[in-house]
Amino acid sequence: MAPPNNRRPGFSKRAQYSIFASYLLGILGAVVGLLLLLISIFDPQGFAVLRTIGAEATAPISKTLSEVGGATGSAGENISAYFNAASKNAAMKRELKSNRIEILEARALKQENERLKRLLDLDKEVPDAIGMARLISSTSSSSRRMATLGLGTTDGILIGQPVRAPEGLVGRVLEAGPTTARILLVSDGQNVTPVKRASDELPAFATGRGDGTVEIRPINLGTNPFKGGDLLITSGSGGLYAPGIPVAVVIRKTETGAIARILANSAKVSHVIVQPMFQAETVAAIAKENIDGAETDIEGGE
Amino acid sequence: MAKSYRSRINRQPSQFRIKFIPSITVILGSMITALPLITDYPILPPMGLLVLLSWRLIRPGYWPVWAGFPLGMVDDIFSGQPFGSAAFLWSLVFIALETLDRRGVGRDYWQDWLIASLSIIFVLICGMLIIDFQSNLLRLEILIPQILLSILLYPFVTRLIGAIDNWRVAQ
Numbered sequence: 001m002a003p004p005n006n007r008r009p010g011f012s013k014r015a016q017y018s019i020f021a022s023y024l025l026g027i028l029g030a031v032v033g034l035l036l037l038l039i040s041i042f043d044p045q046g047f048a049v050l051r052t053i054g055a056e057a058t059a060p061i062s063k064t065l066s067e068v069g070g071a072t073g074s075a076g077e078n079i080s081a082y083f084n085a086a087s088k089n090a091a092m093k094r095e096l097k098s099n100r101i102e103i104l105e106a107r108a109l110k111q112e113n114e115r116l117k118r119l120l121d122l123d124k125e126v127p128d129a130i131g132m133a134r135l136i137s138s139t140s141s142s143s144r145r146m147a148t149l150g151l152g153t154t155d156g157i158l159i160g161q162p163v164r165a166p167e168g169l170v171g172r173v174l175e176a177g178p179t180t181a182r183i184l185l186v187s188d189g190q191n192v193t194p195v196k197r198a199s200d201e202l203p204a205f206a207t208g209r210g211d212g213t214v215e216i217r218p219i220n221l222g223t224n225p226f227k228g229g230d231l232l233i234t235s236g237s238g239g240l241y242a243p244g245i246p247v248a249v250v251i252r253k254t255e256t257g258a259i260a261r262i263l264a265n266s267a268k269v270s271h272v273i274v275q276p277m278f279q280a281e282t283v284a285a286i287a288k289e290n291i292d293g294a295e296t297d298i299e300g301g302e
Numbered sequence: 303m304a305k306s307y308r309s310r311i312n313r314q315p316s317q318f319r320i321k322f323i324p325s326i327t328v329i330l331g332s333m334i335t336a337l338p339l340i341t342d343y344p345i346l347p348p349m350g351l352l353v354l355l356s357w358r359l360i361r362p363g364y365w366p367v368w369a370g371f372p373l374g375m376v377d378d379i380f381s382g383q384p385f386g387s388a389a390f391l392w393s394l395v396f397i398a399l400e401t402l403d404r405r406g407v408g409r410d411y412w413q414d415w416l417i418a419s420l421s422i423i424f425v426l427i428c429g430m431l432i433i434d435f436q437s438n439l440l441r442l443e444i445l446i447p448q449i450l451l452s453i454l455l456y457p458f459v460t461r462l463i464g465a466i467d468n469w470r471v472a473q
Binding site: 019022023025026027028029030032033034035036037038039040041044046047050051053054058059061062065066135136137138139140141142143144145146147185187189190209210211212262265266267 | 333334335336337338339340341342343344345346347348349366367368370371372374375378379380381382383384385386387388389390391392393394396397400404429430432433434437438441444445448
């Protein structure tokens with residue numbers, strides 16, 4: 001190590017003062033940093049503008065590289081797929097056969113569902129996607145679990161909108177810039193998702209654990225009916241997420257609930273869909289219905 | 303001026319390089335999160351911190367004590383941590399390293415690595431506890447892969463920064 005040139009101030013008052021002043025500035029920096037930290041803890045959106053500028057500045061690099069990465073990112077998986085290919089092939093054939101039957105059953109259910117919806121006059125025109133894009137980067141060095149999406153307010157993205165992949169729920173929009181948006185992933189420790197068990201609609205909350213799993217706590221405390229393999233879907237309460245989006249599968253039971261693995265692994269999903277807020281859509285639909293109803297009443301009166 | 307016509311004695315290295323290259327490399331290190339790496343748990347080493355520690359330990363006395371604050375603020379823009387977290391933690395690391403330097407004992411390479419490792423562990427654990435103290439205290443083991451990766455990567459970053467430093471002061 002090269003020795004610093006001003007290590008020993010000796011008797012020079014000037015040198016001693018300058019060392020003291022530099023320490024003072026250093027401590028001042030730490031104190032101001034702590035204040036900024038407290039501000040951002042009490043008001044998490046306070047510095048969103050700075051972060052958005054940062055994300056917008058690096059977005060061109062992220063977008064370009066993510067196009068390249070998409071082509072090479074799964075190379076390791078492709079190679080490892082060659083091992084045990086024969087036994088895997090046999091297992092997949094069995095799975096395919098059972099899936100085919102289930103698909104036929106599901107198709108019949110879908111048709112019946114549509115018929116019932118028509119009977120109930122529920123079949124409203126609701127846009128189910130505002131936009132589709134790639135996750136271009138994530139906070140992979142921090143314990144917060146957030147990702148950046150290559151869409152922004154110019155594409156109609158608003159804060160709070162749910163983000164999902166074909167596999168399941170990915171997260172929701174936390175901050176939106178002109179061409180990028182920050183997504184709070186389901187696995188983030190500060191993201192609480194209202195869920196229900198798919199089999200019996202048992203309501204629960206899913207809180208992120210920061211490592212690709214969520215902690216499930218049932219709303220009815222004292223009972224812990226979860227078991228491995230339970231599928232959890234969004235319940236729609238809270239009005240943010242539409243009901244029925246798959247979220248996670250229980251992997252093990254704990255004392256107070258269960259630990260579940262998130263279905264839409266943000267590292268694997270290639271494209272995500274941004275959906276409109278569920279409740280906002282309902283509110284708009286109800287408002288529209290009321291206006292229509294009022295108009296027909298007036299017409300009827302004439 | 304063409305290289306062969308320049309004065310051969312008393313050459314000065316470029317002042318821009320001398321003054322700005324360390325800060326630029328630290329900021330580029332902080333911007334590593336722009337790479338399209340989507341992970342489900344923290345795994346990417348905090349490159350901004352590694353580069354900063356390399357400069358700090360290769361050239362003690364180059365950074366003033368308060369340099370951790372502005373560089374930490376830039377890191378906060380890109381890292382996704384609550385704003386002010388790196389500004390605070392990097393300032394603390396700088397104050398500790400300055401105090402260590404004032405002891406006036408020469409250090410060797412292994413001690414530098416140890417100091418850098420302790421600083422990395424301190425910043426990563428505190429960064430996680432800042433987010434949510436109560437629940438994160440029970441699952442600090444999530445950080446183990448990231449801490450190990452960062453500590454093992456430090457010598458390589460130091461080699462790289464050493465090479466950049468040679469180029470920086472070259473005439």
